[in-house]
Amino acid sequence: MQHVHRPVVRRTAAFGATIAIVSAASAFGLGATSATAESAGPDATPTSTSTATPTPTSASTTAAATTATPAATPAPAATPTDTATPAAPTTSTPAATATATPAGTVAVTGTPRAWRTLTATTSGWPAGTTFTYAWHFRHPVVIDSQPATDRTYVVDPELADATVTVTVTGTAPGATPTTVTSAPTAPVVVDQEEDLRFIYGSRVVSVTPDEPFSVSLSPAPNPDLRFFANGSIGGGPDPSALPTGVTLSEDGVLSGTLHRSPSEGFWVHVSTPFHPGGGLSERILLSAIPEAGDGDGAGSGTGTGSGTGTGTGTGTGDVAGSTPESPLRLEATAGEAFSHDFAVDTAPGEDVRYTLRSPSPELADDPLRGTDFRFDQRTGVLSGSGTTAGLSSLIVDTTVGDRTTTRYVELAVRPGATTGLQAWLTLVGDPQLREWKVDQDGTVTQTVFPKGGPGRSTTVSRPSVPQSSTLDVRATPVDRWGNFTARYEDLDGDGSAIRSDVRSDVATDVVTPDGAAVRVRFPHASTHTLTISRGGATAVVPITVVPRDGQLAFTGADTTAPLAASGGLLTVGAALLLHRARRHLRRGRA
Incomplete structure (x- = not known):
């Protein structure tokens, strides 16, 4: 019976000791690490640069070639004779080499x-010297x-704290090239308020509807920056992605006239x-928000007949x-x-027809496309309960007999009362631009642009991001139908929505204002709750x-618990080993 229990005791003791060691190692954060060449940090020895490096001559390459040739297997020696004439030594004429270009200097100018x-x-280079350039950063x-x-x-905005050098290779006429490297610049500065744009983010640009606008999207007043638009995070220029009536210049100026809000x-x-x-x-969403006082509810002029409007805006027209x-x-x-009733007074039995059309060619076949209004051609009544804010330009033709009268109309649908916020969260620096839209009812729509292609949208329970990543957070007030309720006067100088107040329930999160947005970095892995207010x-x-x-993962658990558990397991393991030793000693005495 003793032989039955030995393996159990041995395995239990070993198990206890092993668990104890593993638990202690986990508690103290012990583990094996490895180093690779790619893990060298900023203190790694930099590659040296030459201030004047002429092209090597042919003589040096000849010597190198001589030392690199392996020795051949020796042949059997011939029997020497007294009459053998020693061979004359071989001589070679060194090739003529061009003179190296005298070195000048190079410096990096600019901020x-x-x-x-x-x-x-x-x-300081000779006249006629031509140059090639190679820029490097550290x-x-x-x-x-x-x-x-x-x-x-x-x-680039991603090179904060980098230093930049330029290496020039100058070649004077008839001379060999000479290479010179500049001194490094001061560390690159990236302003957190102004410079962190176009790093796969998004922006809402609000304009006054039906009025010409011009907004510069450039992150800096630099004429060397060149811009283009398309419908994806990657790819080449495609101006058709812009809303109708809107253009983008090469220097980043967005201009035109927007009729509907919001645009795609x-x-x-x-x-x-x-x-x-x-x-x-950067993803741009144009929003046309009517200013207060755009619709005065009244028309003026001369003629016969009248129209009355009921609802938020009432007015009379002729x-x-x-x-x-x-x-x-x-x-x-x-x-x-x-x-609103566009009907006119007519004589008994006189035929009258009402026709609604749009001054925009793209809406010629359906003037009320995209709205929740309808027009009765028989009675001349425009009615509905529109839920999409914006401005519609319409034309009403009234034909009585053989006479047609035209009226030009602007219908402004203003947002309802603010009922919540719509938020956009973008993962900073992600080349696929994972973006989440959070509606006021909590619905989360995730959009991913794989490999710069068209976006794929899905509904998810919540955003999920990697540890140590940063989210760009933006929000705007909306009514119950999702219309932006911010007015133009609530916007900052470049037309972007004013930033919201963002707070996290995890104290270690880093919350930083960034222009019209707020950036939140997550050092620890866990569930974080952001509260966005505006x-x-x-x-x-x-x-x-x-x-x-x-x-x-950061759990917030008490790190002393593994130590207590490991101590207990060590005690159990030691006791089992002692028990086994005593039994072995007793058997030996017997």
């Missing part, structure tokens, strides 16, 4: 700040993967040497009392019943922050 241009300035984290080769260099989103791209070909982009420059202005409120409205958004590979 090392995001979106600004640096220039390679050369001095950054604690970002790898310099492809040097730029122009004389100028636009600083589109992407604006800009290039830097670190992100060439429009590699940096048959001929409007022009394209001075239209009849009608006003409604989203979700509220509206009706204009009396509040949105509560839970975020799942998942551990990155090789990092432990």
Whole structure:
């Protein structure tokens, strides 16, 4: 029976000791680590640069070739004779080499700040010298993967704290090239309020509907920046992605006239040497919000007949009392019943017809497309309960017998009362731009743009981001139908929505204002709840922050518990080992 219990005791003791050691190691954070060449930090020895490196001559290459040739297997020696004549030594004439270009100097001029241009300035080189350029940066984290080769260099917003150098190779006529490297610049500055745009973010630009606007989207006053628009986070220029009546210039000025709100989103791209070909982009949503007082509810002019409006905007107009420059202005409120009667007085039995059309060619077949209004051609009544805020330009033709009278109308549908916030959360620096739209009812729509292609949207329970990542958080007040309720006077200088107040329930989260947005960085992995407030409205958004590979999730648990458990297991293991030793000793005595 003793032999039956030995393995049990042995296994139990070993198990207790092993668990104790593992638990102690986990509690103290012990583990094996490995180092690779790629993990070198900013203190790694930099690659040395030469201030004047002429092209090597042919003589040196000949010597190198001689030492690199392996020795052949020796042949059997021939029998020497007294009459053998020693061979004459071989002589060679050294090849003529060109003189190296006398070295001048090169310096980097300009301000090392995001979106600004640096220039390679050369001095002291022979007349007629031609140059090639290679720009490099040294950054604690970002790898310099492809040097730029122009004389100028636009600083990328992702290169904060990097230093930049330029290497020029000068070749004078009839001479060999000489290479010189500049001194490094001061560390690159990236302003948190102004420079962190076009890093796969989003922006709402609000304009006055039906009025010309012009907004510069450029992150800096730099004429070297070039912009284009399309319908995706990647790809080339596609102006058709812009709303009708809106254009984008190469220098980043968005202009035109917007009739409806909100417009479909589109992407604006800009290039830097670190992100060439429009590699940096920002999603733009144009919002046309009517200003207070746009609709005065009254038309003026001369003629016969009258029209009355009921609902939020009431007014009187007449048959001929409007022009394209001075239209009849009608006003409604989203979700509220509206009706306006364009009927005219006619003689008994006189035929009358009413026709509604639009001055916009794209709406010629359906003037009320995208609205919740209808027009009765028999009675001349425009009515409905529109829920989409915006401004519609309409034309009403009234035909009595063989005479037609035209009236120009502007129907403004204003947002309802603010009932909540709509929030947008964008993962900063993510090339696929994972973006989440959080509606006021808590519905979360995630959109991903894989490999720069068209977006794919799905409904998810909550946003999920990696540990140590940063979210760009924006929000705007909305009514119950999702119309933006912010007025133009509530916007900042570039037309972007004023930032909201953002708070996190995790004290270690880093919350930083960023222009019209707020950025939140999550050092620990756990569930974080953001509370977003603006204009009396509040949105509560839970975020799942998942551990990155090789990092432990932050749980807030008492770290002394594993120590207590490991101590107990060590005690049990020691007791079992002692018990086994005593039994073995007793058997030996017997």
